[in-house]
Amino acid sequence: MIRVLGIHASPRKYGNSFKLLWIALRAAENEGAETEIIHLYDYNIGPCFACYSDYYLNCRYPKERKECPLSGVDGFGEVAEKILASDAVVFSTPVYWFMASGVLKNLFDRMTSLENMIYHVGRSLLDGKVAGVIAVGEEAGAAMALSWALLTLVNMGFHIPAWGTTYYHGKGDVLEDKQAVSDAYNLGLNIVRATKRLRGSNEAPWYRFIGEDEYESLVEEARKVAEKNKAEQRRERPWLK
Amino acid sequence: MIRVLGIHASPRKYGNSFKLLWIALRAAENEGAETEIIHLYDYNIGPCFACYSDYYLNCRYPKERKECPLSGVDGFGEVAEKILASDAVVFSTPVYWFMASGVLKNLFDRMTSLENMIYHVGRSLLDGKVAGVIAVGEEAGAAMALSWALLTLVNMGFHIPAWGTTYYHGKGDVLEDKQAVSDAYNLGLNIVRATKRLRGSNEAPWYRFIGEDEYESLVEEARKVAEKNKAEQRRERPWLK
Amino acid sequence: MIRVLGIHASPRKYGNSFKLLWIALRAAENEGAETEIIHLYDYNIGPCFACYSDYYLNCRYPKERKECPLSGVDGFGEVAEKILASDAVVFSTPVYWFMASGVLKNLFDRMTSLENMIYHVGRSLLDGKVAGVIAVGEEAGAAMALSWALLTLVNMGFHIPAWGTTYYHGKGDVLEDKQAVSDAYNLGLNIVRATKRLRGSNEAPWYRFIGEDEYESLVEEARKVAEKNKAEQRRERPWLK
Amino acid sequence: MIRVLGIHASPRKYGNSFKLLWIALRAAENEGAETEIIHLYDYNIGPCFACYSDYYLNCRYPKERKECPLSGVDGFGEVAEKILASDAVVFSTPVYWFMASGVLKNLFDRMTSLENMIYHVGRSLLDGKVAGVIAVGEEAGAAMALSWALLTLVNMGFHIPAWGTTYYHGKGDVLEDKQAVSDAYNLGLNIVRATKRLRGSNEAPWYRFIGEDEYESLVEEARKVAEKNKAEQRRERPWLK
Numbered sequence: 001m002i003r004v005l006g007i008h009a010s011p012r013k014y015g016n017s018f019k020l021l022w023i024a025l026r027a028a029e030n031e032g033a034e035t036e037i038i039h040l041y042d043y044n045i046g047p048c049f050a051c052y053s054d055y056y057l058n059c060r061y062p063k064e065r066k067e068c069p070l071s072g073v074d075g076f077g078e079v080a081e082k083i084l085a086s087d088a089v090v091f092s093t094p095v096y097w098f099m100a101s102g103v104l105k106n107l108f109d110r111m112t113s114l115e116n117m118i119y120h121v122g123r124s125l126l127d128g129k130v131a132g133v134i135a136v137g138e139e140a141g142a143a144m145a146l147s148w149a150l151l152t153l154v155n156m157g158f159h160i161p162a163w164g165t166t167y168y169h170g171k172g173d174v175l176e177d178k179q180a181v182s183d184a185y186n187l188g189l190n191i192v193r194a195t196k197r198l199r200g201s202n203e204a205p206w207y208r209f210i211g212e213d214e215y216e217s218l219v220e221e222a223r224k225v226a227e228k229n230k231a232e233q234r235r236e237r238p239w240l241k
Numbered sequence: 242m243i244r245v246l247g248i249h250a251s252p253r254k255y256g257n258s259f260k261l262l263w264i265a266l267r268a269a270e271n272e273g274a275e276t277e278i279i280h281l282y283d284y285n286i287g288p289c290f291a292c293y294s295d296y297y298l299n300c301r302y303p304k305e306r307k308e309c310p311l312s313g314v315d316g317f318g319e320v321a322e323k324i325l326a327s328d329a330v331v332f333s334t335p336v337y338w339f340m341a342s343g344v345l346k347n348l349f350d351r352m353t354s355l356e357n358m359i360y361h362v363g364r365s366l367l368d369g370k371v372a373g374v375i376a377v378g379e380e381a382g383a384a385m386a387l388s389w390a391l392l393t394l395v396n397m398g399f400h401i402p403a404w405g406t407t408y409y410h411g412k413g414d415v416l417e418d419k420q421a422v423s424d425a426y427n428l429g430l431n432i433v434r435a436t437k438r439l440r441g442s443n444e445a446p447w448y449r450f451i452g453e454d455e456y457e458s459l460v461e462e463a464r465k466v467a468e469k470n471k472a473e474q475r476r477e478r479p480w481l482k
Numbered sequence: 483m484i485r486v487l488g489i490h491a492s493p494r495k496y497g498n499s500f501k502l503l504w505i506a507l508r509a510a511e512n513e514g515a516e517t518e519i520i521h522l523y524d525y526n527i528g529p530c531f532a533c534y535s536d537y538y539l540n541c542r543y544p545k546e547r548k549e550c551p552l553s554g555v556d557g558f559g560e561v562a563e564k565i566l567a568s569d570a571v572v573f574s575t576p577v578y579w580f581m582a583s584g585v586l587k588n589l590f591d592r593m594t595s596l597e598n599m600i601y602h603v604g605r606s607l608l609d610g611k612v613a614g615v616i617a618v619g620e621e622a623g624a625a626m627a628l629s630w631a632l633l634t635l636v637n638m639g640f641h642i643p644a645w646g647t648t649y650y651h652g653k654g655d656v657l658e659d660k661q662a663v664s665d666a667y668n669l670g671l672n673i674v675r676a677t678k679r680l681r682g683s684n685e686a687p688w689y690r691f692i693g694e695d696e697y698e699s700l701v702e703e704a705r706k707v708a709e710k711n712k713a714e715q716r717r718e719r720p721w722l723k
Numbered sequence: 724m725i726r727v728l729g730i731h732a733s734p735r736k737y738g739n740s741f742k743l744l745w746i747a748l749r750a751a752e753n754e755g756a757e758t759e760i761i762h763l764y765d766y767n768i769g770p771c772f773a774c775y776s777d778y779y780l781n782c783r784y785p786k787e788r789k790e791c792p793l794s795g796v797d798g799f800g801e802v803a804e805k806i807l808a809s810d811a812v813v814f815s816t817p818v819y820w821f822m823a824s825g826v827l828k829n830l831f832d833r834m835t836s837l838e839n840m841i842y843h844v845g846r847s848l849l850d851g852k853v854a855g856v857i858a859v860g861e862e863a864g865a866a867m868a869l870s871w872a873l874l875t876l877v878n879m880g881f882h883i884p885a886w887g888t889t890y891y892h893g894k895g896d897v898l899e900d901k902q903a904v905s906d907a908y909n910l911g912l913n914i915v916r917a918t919k920r921l922r923g924s925n926e927a928p929w930y931r932f933i934g935e936d937e938y939e940s941l942v943e944e945a946r947k948v949a950e951k952n953k954a955e956q957r958r959e960r961p962w963l964k
Contacts, residue, residue: 047347048342048343098629108337147580154885154887161877385866388633391633395642395645493773535817
């Protein structure tokens with residue numbers, strides 16, 4: 001069973017970056033994977049202290065050994081365990097100032113402790129996993145966020161499948177944009193297919209369009225989940241108008 | 242009197258990003274400015290909640306009105322007040338995964354509340370200030386960090402002077418790299434000169450090389466300050482080897 | 483008299499990148515500047531041979547001395563003379579594959595010969611000029627094109643004024659997007675105002691919105707110019723449907 | 724037999740971008756592939772005319788049908804045929820102004836005609852191929868060039884294997900930098916391994932260090948090939964000092 005983790009890097013659990021991530025993971029399920037979405041804002045991810053800049057062996061994934069000064073102090077360990085237990089990860093970020101959110105940047109900075117294990121145990125703990133990336137925002141910057149994420153992930157040891165990125169920079173509800181939904185769906189499919197093939201199986205083509213019926217039921221379901229999240233989250237954010 | 246704020250976005254107060262920032266601000270002083278360096282890691286800068294995505298007027302600089310849910314909760318307000326009180330700001334960031342540190346990303350995300358005042362009071366609170374950016378790291382990514390920062394700053398209302406960026410991606414102590422030190426020095430000069438001229442005075446050319454004597458005494462002084470910071474900070478970071 | 487050159491890097495003289503450039507230069511005229519738009523595709527700009535990588539003094543602006551192997555062979559010299567005769571330059575590029583067009587990249591690569599004069603005569607021939615950048619395309623990438631251009635221009639010696647970039651990534655005619663038109667107009671104003679101030683005069687604020695009347699007459703005029711260009715250019719491009 | 728094409732986007736056939744590409748393709752051969760290097764400057768690659776912006780079906784790969792106005796006029800067709808006949812492509816570019824060379828940008832812009840076939844025949848002609856990217860230059864910008872290339876390639880239909888990028892931004896001969904040579908070697912291995920696995924075979928791990936002996940003989944050979952190229956090319960470039 002292939003496990004795909006969705007990491008949502010927006011504070012709004014009902015926005016467009018959530019919706020596209022949900023569509024992508026649903027496609028992954030349709031392709032046979034087991035999926036989970038986590039919201040990064042539910043974890044407290046502190047900034048990296050760059051210990052390796054003093055000495056490169058300072059940085060290691062702490063789990064039990066606690067070398068990292070932040071080990072056990074914030075929520076990174078929980079997220080890291082989920083990543084390590086996954087075969088593939090789909091990151092979905094809002095675009096703030098032409099780039100991924102600060103929370104996703106902090107997560108990537110902290111993931112250095114997983115990659116840096118190449119110096120301790122001979123391989124990156126992320127080596128051979130598969131990744132996809134989604135970026136959403138009305139303003140420009142999706143490409144900058146996606147390209148930065150791709151370069152980083154490839155250099156941590158992730159594979160990126162064809163059509164492994166999706167974005168939306170239109171106004172309004174992304175679920176009304178057929179191209180974006182279709183792209184997210186294909187991203188989810190390709191993540192799973194690449195994971196399977198990189199492990200030896202050999203299956204279908206790399207891109208397919210989803211039919212009207214499938215599209216409409218998916219979109220409807222995504223909308224309901226987002227609305228439920230919004231209703232719940234509004235109670236936690238009373239300052240919002 | 243022109244006030245130049247240096248914002249240092251590395252956890253290491255003695256590293257190359259600090260040293261170049263120190264050189265730049267020293268040049269600003271030589272040009273007549275009053276300067277201050279703050280270390281962003283000394284403040285707790287939480288991630289933006291993107292309230293404006295629900296409704297664009299949700300986001301405003303809170304100071305006394307406290308609309309921002311993070312107002313008073315973290316250290317953003319203190320940093321914001323220092324920025325608002327400055328005529329120019331020099332940002333210096335380490336390069337983590339080909340980009341600025343997560344802490345600087347969080348700061349920029351939060352500065353939306355200053356820029357978004359354009360919808361409340363007719364102008365960005367940052368409009369007309371001058372900025373420069375420094376990026377340092379052995380690995381690639383300085384250009385990506387700098388270009389992202391420039392685009393963001395220009396769209397918050399900052400002016401960028403000619404030669405307003407500097408980077409270093411060599412190994413070892415940047416103070417031994419004459420080009421980088423000279424670039425940082427010129428950055429500091431140009432920040433002040435642009436600030437003056439944009440306000441009406443008219444002075445010297447936009448780039449000059451610094452002579453041997455000036456160079457050497459500066460470098461020596463920068464080294465001492467960095468070493469002092471390192472000794473102090475090592476006591477706070479006992480996990481480092 | 484301030485001279486502002488508009489460099490249009492799209493093959494389509496009637497598209498959105500042209501329209502926004504036209505608006506920006508019209509604003510520059512309203513601010514008292516003399517303007518000219520050139521279409522880069524009308525010049526044959528060959529790729530840089532990177533002679534400086536063999537020896538850094540190999541590269542110099544050839545004009546009469548003809549050191550550059552491409553001197554007189556392609557259209558770079560004509561464009562370079564126009565740049566050198568200008569106080570400010572506004573570059574407008576379509577977004578192809580998340581980045582500026584190949585023609586603009588070739589132009590920037592060749593402008594190395596102007597910047598590299600710092601080693602021959604002590605200053606970049608571009609030092610102290612002012613620049614703005616416009617990027618247009620339905621797909622993502624405007625931010626990547628703009629940020630790359632800003633970093634390059636600042637390191638050639640250009641100043642970038644506040645709000646010195648504009649983009650459009652919507653569908654259809656940009657002249658129907660009030661925000662984009664207003665941004666382009668302000669870009670043109672700021673280019674001229676920064677040029678004046680950096681030379682010693684002291685004038686009005688850095689951003690203003692344009693009123694309905696001014697907006698509408700401008701847009702109408704821009705549309706007519708674009709349509710005229712389109713009619714002319716269609717005759718040269720009979721393969722288009 | 725897996726065919727790997729190396730596309731070299733520098734005018735200097737003997738420089739560091741060539742050397743790393745040579746190393747990567749040699750690794751691909753050691754992994755069982757058949758390889759070829761072409762120098763993009765040997766082909767005349769004109770800029771894209773963006774015909775699809777007038778009507779999206781305007782753009783198609785012309786080969787025999789000649790719809791593209793540049794068909795047969797420049798060297799794109801020859802390069803395109805080589806790409807289409809390959810299973811994987813390694814692009815190696817110098818870094819000019821923080822980005823890939825203008826020639827590589829022109830090639831990517833023109834490859835739109837291969838990708839855009841998705842609207843004509845239901846799939847991108849590049850779908851399912853594997854790509855790697857190398858960027859070399861003393862100045863900053865390798866990360867910006869690599870990240871832009873990755874995003875573009877993934878959106879044309881290429882897969883990117885783990886550790887599928889390499890760069891060098893040090894001074895001097897890259898063949899003296901063990902890390903860079905090792906990275907390029909691994910890139911070549913991973914390109915071939917990913918190609919095999921994506922087609923169904925299942926082999927060895929994704930990263931290995933090369934031993935001293937293998938390293939030294941490779942480096943020696945790369946140096947000889949580069950020197951031979953340099954001697955030949957110097958005769959064609961008499962203006963160089």
